[in-house]
Amino acid sequence: PHLFDALDDQPLDAMLTLLHLLRNDPRSDKIDLGIGVYGDDNGCTPVMQAAKMAERNLIETQTSKAYLAAEGDAHFINLLAQRVLGGAEVNRYCGVQTPGGTGALRLAAELIHKANPEARVWLGTPTWINHHALIRSAGLHILEHPFFDQATQSVLFDEMMTALESARTGDVVLLHACCHNPTGADFTPAQWRTIGELVNRKGLIPLIDIAYQGLGHGMEADAAAMRTLLDSVPEAIIAASCSKNFGLYRERIGALWVKADSATAALRARGNLILIARAMWSMPPDHGAAVVRTILDSTDLTQIWLTELEQMRTRLNSMRAELAKAVPQLASVAQQSGMFALLPLNREAVADLRVKHGIYMVENGRMNIAGLQAGNLPRFAAALKPYLQ
């Protein structure tokens, strides 16, 4: 028998199938609300000016492409830490550079498994689909708690808290810092405090995924609740992505921080992170980190980047407001934040919208708010209405 004959056939990835259908749709007025990438009012995902300027600077000044180190570019990590963690007690944190937020999450899962193979990871229903695969791949057991009711567009907070009462000491709870994917629904400050109390009372470890910082209420505001939680817990893990807020998707750039109970424990965690990273990717890719470092190291470039990010954020929020205005049943969309909304549509409705109207969304009803434009929003709203209560 041949080795690869033992493999099972795999269904085509739903997102790739959608992309294929979209590309082959000849209709000139088709609307792409599928894949989670920011688009401007012309439907473009341009390289940010700040990133272009940083890249020009790198071409002039970079003298070597030799390896950095398994932990990546220390200066990048420190500069990004100031943006993500703010003025945290740095000696209790260790950070490493990772290939995207995905790399950070996978590294986090491997570290958790190494420290406690019995730890279970609690994921909200629904969450970013890849969370399941990433956590499972490290050999960790997943438990789910309710998070969001699609029909009523509300966070099921009491149900979530009730479910988490059965968590065991040492279990991990994954939280989206802001701009929840796929629902756009975030916790209130009061709910974050309640989560903090539960985490401390039961001895749970928060694993915080921050992939859309700056696209909800702003760079500082989007990190505020997470930072308050981090200050109140002895141990935590933070997985950050620079894909969306620096527009560096394909460069694969992110970071992972571990907050430990002491500086010694943080150093030990760091040693283990490096060991695990060596066995997965050896060294993280440099270019994205070099771009982010160059931006954050310059007051001028930082200002340009923040202005561009603010334009993206403002555009998302104005599309949210416009959609809520055009479709009263979706009023909650204006209260949610970030790139996504999980519309109260079933699979048939999503398929119908695609076939009849050339409107492309993920089959669970997730839409990318950034796919809306002044020019396509009225048509989208009109097409949507018959499918809503």
Ligand code: PMP
């Ligand atoms: N977390 C969430 C919630 C995401 O939506 C994404 C990207 N879709 C990521 C993490 C990872 O992003 P990346 O690996 O592209 O940086």
